[in-house]
Amino acid sequence: MTPAPLRVAVLGAGTVGREVARALVERAGELSAAAGVPLELVRIAVRDLARARDRGIPTALLTDAPAHLVAADDTHVIVELMGGDEPAHTLIAAALGAGKAVVTANKHVIAHHGPSLEAAARRTGAALRFEAAVGGGIPVLGPLAAELAANRVTAVCGIVNGTTNYILTAMADEGRDYDDVLAAAQAAGYAEADPSGDVEGHDAANKLVILARLAFGVWLDPSDIVLSDDAGPGHGRPGISGVTAADVAAAAAAGATIKLVAEARRGPDGRISARVVPVALPAETALARTAGVLNRIEVEAEPVGTVAFSGPGAGGAATSSAV
Numbered sequence: 001m002t003p004a005p006l007r008v009a010v011l012g013a014g015t016v017g018r019e020v021a022r023a024l025v026e027r028a029g030e031l032s033a034a035a036g037v038p039l040e041l042v043r044i045a046v047r048d049l050a051r052a053r054d055r056g057i058p059t060a061l062l063t064d065a066p067a068h069l070v071a072a073d074d075t076h077v078i079v080e081l082m083g084g085d086e087p088a089h090t091l092i093a094a095a096l097g098a099g100k101a102v103v104t105a106n107k108h109v110i111a112h113h114g115p116s117l118e119a120a121a122r123r124t125g126a127a128l129r130f131e132a133a134v135g136g137g138i139p140v141l142g143p144l145a146a147e148l149a150a151n152r153v154t155a156v157c158g159i160v161n162g163t164t165n166y167i168l169t170a171m172a173d174e175g176r177d178y179d180d181v182l183a184a185a186q187a188a189g190y191a192e193a194d195p196s197g198d199v200e201g202h203d204a205a206n207k208l209v210i211l212a213r214l215a216f217g218v219w220l221d222p223s224d225i226v227l228s229d230d231a232g233p234g235h236g237r238p239g240i241s242g243v244t245a246a247d248v249a250a251a252a253a254a255g256a257t258i259k260l261v262a263e264a265r266r267g268p269d270g271r272i273s274a275r276v277v278p279v280a281l282p283a284e285t286a287l288a289r290t291a292g293v294l295n296r297i298e299v300e301a302e303p304v305g306t307v308a309f310s311g312p313g314a315g316g317a318a319t320s321s322a323v
């Protein structure tokens with residue numbers, strides 16, 4: 001006998017949400033939870049119903065009342081893909097409080113409210129999963145939590161923002177203008193609703209908080225992460241906002257490539273230092289060669305040594321696979 005389905009509500013049908021919804025509808029037979037329990041997409045919440053219909057989402061699946069989906073007796077799993085702080089935070093907290101499993105790609109909410117959400121999940125026994133919040137389609141949190149668990153991590157370091165890497169790559173390879181490339185990254189669905197979060201390093205800092213939680217077992221405060229470096233190619237401005245075409249060209253002439261590098265490192269005293277700053281890396285290194293929307297995360301750990309994860313760091317289709 002087929003077990004009763006897990007009823008899934010998706011909050012948000014934008015770049016990621018509509019790909020998740022599409023997968024749940026078109027590949028329902030392939031996608032199942034543990035022990036072969038089928039997944040059933042019951043509803044999708046959006047703000048603008050007409051826009052969602054224009055994007056091809058069946059009217060019968062749509063609602064503009066996400067809180068009702070969270071409260072409904074017949075939803076078991078809440079997939080939050082709205083983004084931003086509120087109402088996403090309150091909806092996730094309510095779902096966990098009601099004992100419902102939550103899957104989210106929302107790095108802002110996890111980085112800023114992780115400790116209380118984790119406590120709520122523990123209290124009710126609900127699962128809270130956020131693999132898609134870091135590295136788009138790259139499986140990295142799962143391996144950190146499980147397969148690498150016997151190691152003592154000393155550092156996590158890498159490129160964790162697709163938008164800024166796409167911009168820096170296009171500036172370096174094609175000599176394109178910053179604003180023009182940012183517009184292309186937005187059109188491709190890589191950038192956040194407010195792209196200043198990408199460009200100024202906050203999105204990468206949120207991801208670094210999450211990586212540090214899995215790597216070191218501590219929640220860093222996002223506001224403690226260093227976002228600028230007077231001595232680096234960002235000229236003391238946050239993220240890549242201070243990097244100019246002339247900086248990119250000068251780095252190339254010197255055999256280097258500018259990348260926005262996120263790094264959290266455990267010092268000899270056990271304290272974790274964390275920064276997200278642009279760095280001119282030797283062009284032949286794997287991080288420097290990580291191009292376009294790709295991300296790469298390197299984990300330094302004992303006794304394994306260095307392990308690296310790379311792949312598509314943003315975009316609806318890739319991210320939907322991690323969700």
Ligand code: NAP
Nearest residue numbers: 012013014015016046047048081082083105106314315319
């Ligand atoms: P998006 O394209 O802006 O889509 C957001 C969706 O949420 C839209 O359908 C929007 O509805 C809906 N929404 C927003 N606020 C709402 C509200 N108050 N009530 C009901 N619906 C609401 O965002 P996205 O790019 O898919 O990103 C979603 C999440 O995934 C974010 O947390 C983002 O950081 C994360 N993420 C994105 C990527 C990526 O490559 N895009 C990769 C990894 C993680 P309307 O369209 O009606 O406004």
Ligand code: HSE
Nearest residue numbers: 161162163190192314
């Ligand atoms: N805006 C994010 C990025 C989306 O460009 O990396 C993926 O988290």
